Amino acid sequence: PAGVPAHAGWEDAAVPPETLGDYLRDFDNLLLTHHLTGFPFGHFGDGCVHVRLDFPFHREDGTAAFRAFLTDAAALVARYGGSLSGEHGDGRARSELLPFMYTPAAISLFGKVKGILDPDNILNPGVLVDPEPLDANVRVAEAGPLRSKLGFGYEHDDGDFSQAVHRCTGVGQCRAAHNDNSTVMCPSYIATLEEKDSTRGRARALQEMINGSVTGGVKGGTPNWRAPEVHEALDLCLSCKGCASDCPTGIDMAAYKAEVLHQSYKGRLRPLSHYSLGWLPRWAGFAAYAPRFVNALVRLPGLRQVGLRLAGVDQRRNIPAFAPQTFFAWFATRDAAAPSSERRPPVLLWADSFTNNFTPEVGQAAVRVLESAGYEVRIPDQPVCCGLTWISTGQLDAARKILRSSVGVLGESVDEGIPIVGLEPSCTGVLRSDAVELLGRAAAGPVAAAMHTLAEFLAKTPGYIPPSLEGTTVIAQPHCHHHAVMGWSPDAALLEGAGANLQKLGGCCGLAGNFGVERGHYDISVAVAEQQLLPAVRAAEADAVVLADGYSCRTQLEDLSERKGIHLAQLLDRAMPPVRRQDANQE
Secondary structure, X not given: OOOOOOXXXXXXXXXXXXXXXXXXXXXXXXXXXXXXXXXXXXXXXXXXXXXXXXXXXXXXXXXXXXXXXXXXXXXXXXXXXXXXXXXXXXXXXXXXXXXXOOOHHHHHHHHHHHHHHOOOOOOOOOOOOOOOOOOOOOOOOOOOOOOOXXXXXXXXXXXXXXXXXXXXXXXXXXXXXXXXXXXXXXXXXXXXXXXXXXXXXHHHHHHHHHHOOOOOOEEOOEEOOOOHHHHHHHHOOOOOOHHHHHOOOOOOHHHHHHHHHHHHHOOOOOOHHHHHOOOHHHHHHHHOOOHHHHHHHOOOOOHHHHHHHHHOEOOOOOOOOOOOOOHHHHHHHHHHHOOOOOOOOEEEXXXXXXXXXXOHHHHHHXXXXXXXXXXXXXXXXXXXXXXXXXXXXXXHHHHHHHHHHHHHHHHHHHXXXXXXXXXOHHHHHHHHHHHHHHHOHHHHHHHHHHXXXXXXXXXXXXXXXXXXXXXXXXXXXXXXXXXXXHOOHHHHHHHHHOOOEXXXXXXXXXXXXXXXXXXXXXXXXXXXXXXXXXXXXXXXXXXXXXXOOOHHHHHHHHHHOOOOEEOHHHHHHHHOOHHHHHHXXXX
C-alpha cells in the first residue's frame, strides 16, 4: 500500500476462523504501532492470513525493527490460540518464536527426539531445536538502486533494475516439476531439475551480482555484468517470458537476460549467433531478392555444415526455406488485380519478418479471414520489424532504433483510428510490452493499445461468427509470449465457440526463437519439447489439427516430428464455406 518494496517474514500465521475478525483488527493496530503497512491475503476461510510487509531494511535499524515486529506478532497469535505457521513451516524464520506456542517441556521433548534421530546434528542445524536468532541471517540488497545506462525502462519498478530482480522472494513456483495446461514457467528447470536453471535461481544470481558477491564484485558502482556465474545461470533461459505471467511476483527473466547481454557485450565482439540469428530479419530481407538461389545455396553439400558452424547454429537443425514470393509482393499483385470498391472498416494487417519472408501463406489466409469478417485489409507501406531477435540477443540499442522506426510507421494508421492485427505472437508481444520498455509509454503506448492478435480482433468484431469446426480435434500449442503478454483465452473461446474439440497444451515448444537453434542448446530444446508438445502430437489421431501460431513452434514441430502445425488464420480460412472463401478471394 505504501508503494515501497514489501517482504516475506510474517507469511502465514493462522487463528481459529471464528476469531479471525478480532485478530485482524488487533493485527492492524500492531502494524500501526510498528509503522508498517501490508495488505492481507490468503485463506481467510481457514483463519490463515498471508501478508507482505514493508519492513524498513533500508534503515540501519531495519533488522531490529523486523525482530521487534515478529516478536510482538507471535505473541498476538499465541494469545488467540493460533499457529505461527498455518500452512507452511517454521524453519529459520520462526523457530526462535516457538516458545510462544509450546511449553518448555514440549520444546525439550522436541530436542530429545532430534538427538535420538540425529545425534551428530547434521540435519538442519539451527532450526526448531536450538534455533539461531530469527534475524541472524536476514539477507537484504546491500547495493542501492541501479537505474543508470539501462537498456529497458522497468516502468513497473521505478526504472530500477535492482528492484526488478529483487521482486523474487523465493516462492519457488518456478520449481514445479511439470506444467499443467495453463502455465509455461519454467521449462528449463523442468528439463534439468537444477536450481540454477529455475527462475528463482537466476534471480538469486542477479541479486548477488548487484550486491557484489559474485566474481569481480561491484566496481565504481557498476555490477560485474560479465560474471561467469551470471552467464551460466542465464544460459539455459529460453526467454519464453512464462515467468512474467506465471510468477506471482512478476519476474520477467527474458528482459533481465536481454539486459545482461546488452550490458555484457556493449562495445565488444559478440557471439556469432548474435550476428546470424540476431540479425535474421536483415538477412531475410536480402534473401528476398533471390530466395530460390539462396535456398539452393544453403543446401549444397558441405556448405550447409560450414554455414551452420560459422553461424553458431547446431548441426542437427534444419535451415528453413525462404518463400519464393514474400507476403508484401503477393499483396501488391493482388491489390493491382482486384481493387476494392466497397466501403468497409479498415484494419491494418501487420505481416512480420517471419510471415513476410518464410510463411506468406499465413498472411494470405489472414487477409481472407478478415475480409470475410467484413473488413478492408490494409498493410503498412513498408516491411515493419519488431526487433525481437535483436532484443533476445541483448542488442537493445539496435532494437530501440528499429522499434522507433516501426512504431512511426504503424503509428500513422493508429493516428487515423485504424486497429492493427499482428500474426506472429512473439512480434505482437514486443509491440504490446517491450516497445514500451524501450521507447517509453508516450512513444509506444498508442501502438501497443491498438495492437491485437487475430482472435482478440475477431472477438471484438460485431456479429462475427467463426466457421464451424464441429468434429475437428485441435491440439493447440500457444506461443509462450502469447500466453505471457496477451493471454490465450480469446483464442480458446473462439475455437470452442466454433465447436472444436480443443486440447490446449501448456509449457514451451522448446525452440523459443534463437534459443533452441544455438549450438549447445539442442538437447535442452528437445527435452522441453518432450514435456508436452511431442507426447501430445504422437498420441494424436491422424486427422487432428496441430495449431501453433508461433513460427518457432511450427519450426520445432517440423524438425522433431512428422507433423506440421498451422496458424489460426489458416485453420479458419480452411474451414470457411467455399462461397465465403471465394468472396474473400475476389475482394
